[in-house]
Amino acid sequence: MLARTLLAALPVLLIFGPLLPGLYWALTPALDTSVWQALWLDAQWPQALRATLISSVLSTVLACGMAAVLATLHYPGPVWLALQRRLPLLLSVPHAAFAVGLFFLIAPSGWLARLVAQGLHWTSPPDWVTVQDPYALSLALALAIKESWFLLWVLAAVLGEQAVSRQMVMGRSLGYSRTQTWALILWPQLLPRLVWPVMAVFAYGLSVVDMAIILGPGTPPTLAVLVWRWLTDPDPAFQARGSAASMVLLAVLLGCVLAARGLWWLAMRQRPYPNGQRKPATGLAWRHLHTPLYLTGYAVVAMLLLWSVAQAWFFPALWPDAVSLASWQQADWTPFWTTLWLALVASGLCLPAVLVWLEWGPQRLNALLYLPLIVPALPLVAGQYASLLHLHLDGTAVALVWSHLLWVLPYMVLTLIGPYRAFDGRLMTSARALGYSPWHACLSVKWPCLLRPMLATLAVGFAVSVAQYLPTLFAGGGRFVTVTTEAVALSAGGNRRVLAVQALLQIALPMAAFGLAAAAAYGLGRHRKGLR
Known part of the structure; x- marks a missing residue:
């Protein structure tokens, strides 16, 4: 059991561990009073x-x-x-x-x-x-x-x-x-x-x-x-x-x-304590807010x-006055392919980490995983960048993928934790009673039954990676351009057509991920009523 817990914690430690010294290196200069005086002035x-x-x-x-x-x-x-x-x-x-x-x-x-x-x-x-x-x-x-x-x-x-x-x-x-x-x-x-x-x-x-x-x-x-x-x-x-x-x-x-x-x-x-009075419905003027x-x-x-x-x-x-596909024909597709492989790698690495964490990880520490979602991103990105500088990894593909994992992992845990907790534990008890090991029971029973939420979780992680802006700028060191960084950079220019193309490419990637996840879930569960 201890070995499985350590295995579940290892990916989380690899993602969050280097961030701690990075935060120290990044925020230590702010302890100087002269820095604060310059900020106030x-x-x-x-x-x-x-x-x-x-x-x-x-x-x-x-x-x-x-x-x-x-x-x-x-x-x-x-x-x-x-x-x-x-x-x-x-x-x-x-x-x-x-x-x-x-x-x-x-x-x-x-x-x-x-x-x-x-x-x-x-x-x-x-x-x-x-x-x-x-x-x-x-x-x-x-x-x-x-x-x-x-x-x-x-x-x-x-x-x-x-x-x-x-x-x-x-x-x-x-x-x-x-x-x-x-x-x-x-x-x-x-x-x-x-x-x-x-x-x-x-x-x-x-x-x-x-x-x-x-x-x-x-x-x-x-x-x-x-x-x-x-x-x-x-x-x-x-x-x-x-x-x-x-x-x-x-x-x-x-x-x-x-x-x-x-x-x-x-x-x-x-x-006030409820007085038991029944009152007619209110707020009808907002019924069409949707x-x-x-x-x-x-x-x-x-x-x-x-x-x-x-x-x-x-x-x-x-x-x-006229329409043309010239902007699409002349579009730079390099950011699209960079975003595609980056999101695939980040979400693909996080899915097994999420599964083993939810199965054997200490669930009382889930709140720590959610910290990147409830803390302003800039201090975290600065800490990541400081760690990468000390490790001489800034501007590399490894650094870029690692920087995205800090946000992809919490969102994927948040998406999958509900279906995972709602899973009927009696199925796993029956599998263990039939002689299946914990790993074999998960691979043969639990995870196949959770295939649909797992595919949805994978699509969510993919979409989160596509949308990352600050981690790409800092960890990528300007050497990697994604559709998100390209769209923001083009927003300062005057060519709205090129900007619209990159923004649409940014939308197309998550939509394709959700569409493929839904199609795969339907296809794999077509003859299995419990997986629909």
């Missing part, structure tokens, strides 16, 4: 922090609100089932590609402005600041829409449990409205279970760089972009300032979490498709 610092707080807090609140409203109004029901079916398609759109498509949609020269121009007879784009505004409101909007899909996916997994469904039926049978049942019974139980996903959403908003470059303010940028620029500066003084600012991001995360914890405690203390969420996702992809084939498209024309 930097002219960009206050506005960057303000934009970061606005975008991260506002996006988290909006995402939680939209997910909560949709669940309250539509679970259980046909709209909720339809939403669940569409979520994989929406979630497969990477953050950078979504930001590019939203930019094409809401920019002063975007499609929505062109639509308004048809009625107001504009001949030039309006003087509006709808993207890259100083308060990062457009960035907050993009994050809120994108992360609401993630929270809905988490809610769908939680609401799929039989106990929650029975409680909803019981509450409705006692005469309580759907809204009352949620407020009195379901939300008090579900909210504590959603702490980790909401923390992950907030931490991502604090440290997002790719979306902030595309939609966020320019000068000064958000704090995450400013930290990224300082950490990549050749001047050691600026690198130390970036380390100090990374610690500020951690402090902001901790402060906001403690504040939210305090507000939750106050809300529970002041929560429609704009769907349409936004579809419109983003449509904008990318239009721009990728547009030959001439001047304002205020609603549609391109």
Whole structure:
């Protein structure tokens, strides 16, 4: 048993172990008081922090609100089932590609402005600041829409449990409205279970760089972009300032979490005892909130498709004057193939590590695996880079793959842990009673029965690797270009057609992974009812 536990822990140690000294090397320069003085005196610092707080807090609140409203109004029901079916398609759109498509949609020269121009007879784009505004409101909007899909996916997994469904039926049978049942019974139980996903959403908003470059303010940028620029500066003084600012991001995360914890405690203390009154359903005005969420996702992809084939498209024309495949024929496919092999290797290495961890690893340490999801990414990336520099591995393929594993592994564990715990243990008991060894029982019984969730987990890991931006920049040392780094780099230029092609390639890879996983699960379980 000890040998199997050590075997399960070995991959995790190889992924997380080198990070610890790297964090020490990366953050030690920030312990100098002169570094902090230089940080406080930097002219960009206050506005960057303000934009970061606005975008991260506002996006988290909006995402939680939209997910909560949709669940309250539509679970259980046909709209909720339809939403669940569409979520994989929406979630497969990477953050950078979504930001590019939203930019094409809401920019002063975007499609929505062109639509308004048809009625107001504009001949030039309006003087509006709808993207890259100083308060990062457009960035907050993009994050809120994108992360609401993630929270809905988490809610769908939680609401799929039989106990929650029975409680909803019981509450409705006692005469309580759907809204009352949620407020009195379901939300008090579900909210504590959603702490980790909401923390992950907030931490991502604090440290997002790719979306902030595309939609966020320019000068000064958000704090995450400013930290990224300082950490990549050749001047050691600026690198130390970036380390100090990374610690500020951690402090902001901790402060906001403690504040939210305090507000939750106050809300529970002041929560009135149910008086038994039945009230009619409320919030009917928000019943169609899911429609704009769907349409936004579809419109983003449509904008990318239009721009990728547009030959001439001047304002205020609603549609391109001519279409051509020249942008696709002249596209650089090197980032696509680099992203493909990198995502395949990263997800392929993580799947066996996840299986042995969930089978024999110490499950009480799962919270440690989730730390990369709930901690701002910049300090972790800086720690990875410091370790690679000391090991002389920066700019190598091994370093690039290892840098991605730190985020791919937690997401794959999070995806597979539910089906793994729901597996009927009596099947393994029967296999062991028939003389099967633990390894043989897993290979012959348990893992084949979990084939469908394993394929879905593999697709999730693939999509997470495709979307990685900061690890690719730091660990790759500029020698490896993926569709994500290429799309963000092109967003600063003026050729929207080339940018749209790279963004669509970034979307195509995760969609293909989810499609192949679904097709493989169907094909392998076609004649096996239990695997469908």
